[in-house]
Amino acid sequence: MKLQFTIEGGNFSNAGHAASEIKKMLKQLGIEARCIRNIVIAMYEAEVNVVAHAFEGQILVDIETDKITTEIIDKGPGIPDIELAMQEGYSTASKKVREMGFGAGMGLPNIKKNTDEFYIESTVNSGTTLKMINYF
Amino acid sequence: MQISKICQLLSARIICGEELSTAQIERGYSSDLMSDVLTLDTDNLLLITGMCNLQTIRTSEMADIRFIVFVRNKKVNDDMLALAKENNLCILESPFTLFKASGILYQAGLKPVY
Numbered sequence: 001m002k003l004q005f006t007i008e009g010g011n012f013s014n015a016g017h018a019a020s021e022i023k024k025m026l027k028q029l030g031i032e033a034r035c036i037r038n039i040v041i042a043m044y045e046a047e048v049n050v051v052a053h054a055f056e057g058q059i060l061v062d063i064e065t066d067k068i069t070t071e072i073i074d075k076g077p078g079i080p081d082i083e084l085a086m087q088e089g090y091s092t093a094s095k096k097v098r099e100m101g102f103g104a105g106m107g108l109p110n111i112k113k114n115t116d117e118f119y120i121e122s123t124v125n126s127g128t129t130l131k132m133i134n135y136f
Numbered sequence: 137m138q139i140s141k142i143c144q145l146l147s148a149r150i151i152c153g154e155e156l157s158t159a160q161i162e163r164g165y166s167s168d169l170m171s172d173v174l175t176l177d178t179d180n181l182l183l184i185t186g187m188c189n190l191q192t193i194r195t196s197e198m199a200d201i202r203f204i205v206f207v208r209n210k211k212v213n214d215d216m217l218a219l220a221k222e223n224n225l226c227i228l229e230s231p232f233t234l235f236k237a238s239g240i241l242y243q244a245g246l247k248p249v250y
């Protein structure tokens with residue numbers, strides 16, 4: 001089953017929309033609660049990152065019998081040093097983002113922790129693409 | 137610790153999820169930082185926070201947190217309430233500070249996450 005969502009940069013009230021829809025679907029499919037939790041936390045962190053750091057994004061989700069694959073493709077400033085961005089505590093979040101309760105530099109490491117496979121690619125001044133896979 | 141006892145200790149009001157007021161809570165976590173809340177992996181948790189916006193509700197939805205106390209007299213708005221109800225969350229509002237609310241619950245036996 002393939003699904004697609006869009007993310008608007010800067011629009012915090014919509015962040016989590018995709019993760020919320022996916023959570024409902026996985027519940028209906030009878031996936032184990034802990035597994036769902038890992039998947040939606042990773043997806044939500046990725047959504048919030050696009051809202052917080054990029055201009056706009058697309059989420060492509062593919063649910064198969066044994067796994068879920070999610071790609072989050074954004075147009076934005078990109079990440080100059082991915083290794084640095086992956087470190088806990090590294091954040092360039094704006095004051096506005098921090099006022100929303102985010103910007104601790106925990107998101108990317110948390111995505112890695114909650115997924116079975118995680119790939120990140122980024123081009124400065126163009127955008128960032130994440131791919132994550134979780135097995136049921 | 138029962139939600140109804142938490143209400144009493146924190147002079148709190150149940151905003152939604154009244155039917156969960158007999159639920160037993162084992163641990164509490166106090167934070168205004170949703171980034172940190174999302175790293176937790178604890179069942180049966182009470183989130184104590186002064187970060188009162190839609191993302192607090194979303195974060196709880198994703199992290200399977202069903203109980204939230206908003207401190208410092210923060211008021212839940214209509215969008216937050218609708219999302220909380222949709223997800224069967226139990227929400228409390230307390231006039232106390234984060235420090236005071238956490239101290240009281242800790243003293244009364246609510247366990248920390250770590």
Ligand SMILES: Nc1ncnc2c1ncn2[C@@H]1O[C@H](COP(=O)(O)OP(=O)(O)OP(=O)(O)O)[C@@H](O)[C@H]1O
Binds near residue numbers: 074076092093108172
């Ligand atoms: N989609 C993105 N586009 C551009 N930069 C990004 C993107 N995602 C992450 N970054 C960069 O990587 C840094 C670390 O991201 P990470 O998600 O770990 O932390 P954060 O978003 O700053 O805070 P938190 O996730 O704890 O709320 C960000 O501060 C930002 O500089």
Ligand SMILES: [Mg+2]
Binds near residue numbers: 107
């Ligand atoms: Mg982040």
